[in-house]
Amino acid sequence: MGVARASWTTGLVVDGTRARRRERTRARAFDVGKLAKVLRRKTANDLARVFNGAEKTRERLTDVNDILALWRASAHEETLEELEETLLGVDFGPKASARVTDGVRARVERGECETGEDVRRALKASIVDVLRSAGDSTTIGLNEREGEPSVIMVVGVNGGGKTTTLGKLSHRFAESGAKVMMVPGDTFRAAAAEQLATWAERTGAVMSDSPPNTKPGAVCFKAVDEACARGDIDIVLADTSGRLHNNTQLMDELVGVRKSISKRMEGAPHEVLLVLDGTTGLNMLNQARVFGEAVGVTGIILTKLDGTARGGAVVSVVDELGIPVKFIGVGEAMEDLQSFEAESFVDALFPEEA
Numbered sequence: 001m002g003v004a005r006a007s008w009t010t011g012l013v014v015d016g017t018r019a020r021r022r023e024r025t026r027a028r029a030f031d032v033g034k035l036a037k038v039l040r041r042k043t044a045n046d047l048a049r050v051f052n053g054a055e056k057t058r059e060r061l062t063d064v065n066d067i068l069a070l071w072r073a074s075a076h077e078e079t080l081e082e083l084e085e086t087l088l089g090v091d092f093g094p095k096a097s098a099r100v101t102d103g104v105r106a107r108v109e110r111g112e113c114e115t116g117e118d119v120r121r122a123l124k125a126s127i128v129d130v131l132r133s134a135g136d137s138t139t140i141g142l143n144e145r146e147g148e149p150s151v152i153m154v155v156g157v158n159g160g161g162k163t164t165t166l167g168k169l170s171h172r173f174a175e176s177g178a179k180v181m182m183v184p185g186d187t188f189r190a191a192a193a194e195q196l197a198t199w200a201e202r203t204g205a206v207m208s209d210s211p212p213n214t215k216p217g218a219v220c221f222k223a224v225d226e227a228c229a230r231g232d233i234d235i236v237l238a239d240t241s242g243r244l245h246n247n248t249q250l251m252d253e254l255v256g257v258r259k260s261i262s263k264r265m266e267g268a269p270h271e272v273l274l275v276l277d278g279t280t281g282l283n284m285l286n287q288a289r290v291f292g293e294a295v296g297v298t299g300i301i302l303t304k305l306d307g308t309a310r311g312g313a314v315v316s317v318v319d320e321l322g323i324p325v326k327f328i329g330v331g332e333a334m335e336d337l338q339s340f341e342a343e344s345f346v347d348a349l350f351p352e353e354a
């Protein structure tokens, strides 16, 4: 991996016609399957960061150890109720807490839980079941048509972390050898394009450019057009507005942006990622539903898990919306975006006792 990656990255900074032609050849050779594999492999290395990111939620969950220390299979109902309470305390929400606890109860009743440690394993397995029920978290949809870029649209309310996440995604794609174009589709906030341009510079991405006062749909249409014409772009990352004068207007605009992208490229966008602020816990659910219905969200990115004891909301969001979490944000730095893998996440919440 090291050598291939190095040559990719080098290709991103050289300029001039020959270099560009070379990049184009590389872009064609760019292998979607390979990228998916890289993203998956990264997951394993991510555990430590997830671990730190989930610290506050984990602290709150140490109650589980105390509860399980008193485990007696003959009096399990009471313990299961206490477990459910603990899950509620980290924002699993009533529905997901009940579903997880039911999963544990089923395992207990099948005779799989003799000891407290067995129950702990059952609890973790039950949470993993819920997290996996919404589909595959570990892959992202990419364009499989040769020579064409993949288009990823990022949506969510203001302040949730969209633009920052775009920067982190750009970094991650660049690390995997992809050439990225960023699209300033948030035309509502004056400083949004500048913020995105800073991220583009920092991560070696191309920034698409539109004349002032271009409508967001047209900004995105033109960007996809430009990416196709250049021939060296692998991933187009489109930022969008998180606030307009009212919600209906915002949703109409996002639907319009989506349509403009599809109009320029059949099958695009290949992913519509919804960025949700993890610190808002269960409050994010309604918001998520509105976006989900309007623009057909294909994956969730939960940000700011580093600053919250409400990390359990991940489970609730997946359960309620049936949409997989694909990445989590665990800090403000470029590296602080982690692939979401159910088992690693649950291991981070319930580490093995030393």
Ligand SMILES: Nc1nc2c(ncn2[C@@H]2O[C@H](COP(=O)(O)OP(=O)(O)O)[C@@H](O)[C@H]2O)c(=O)[nH]1
Binding pocket: 156, 157, 158, 159, 160, 161, 162, 163, 164, 165, 242, 275, 303, 304, 305, 306, 307, 328, 329, 330, 331, 332, 336
């Ligand atoms: N601690 C922490 N802060 C984050 C994370 N993601 C974004 N932020 C911060 O949240 C604030 C809003 O982010 P921004 O990307 O501008 O949100 P947008 O309005 O949705 O585009 C910024 O101060 C970011 O640095 C994260 O995962 N952890």
Ligand SMILES: [Mg+2]
Binding pocket: 162, 163, 164, 186, 192
């Ligand atoms: Mg923004």
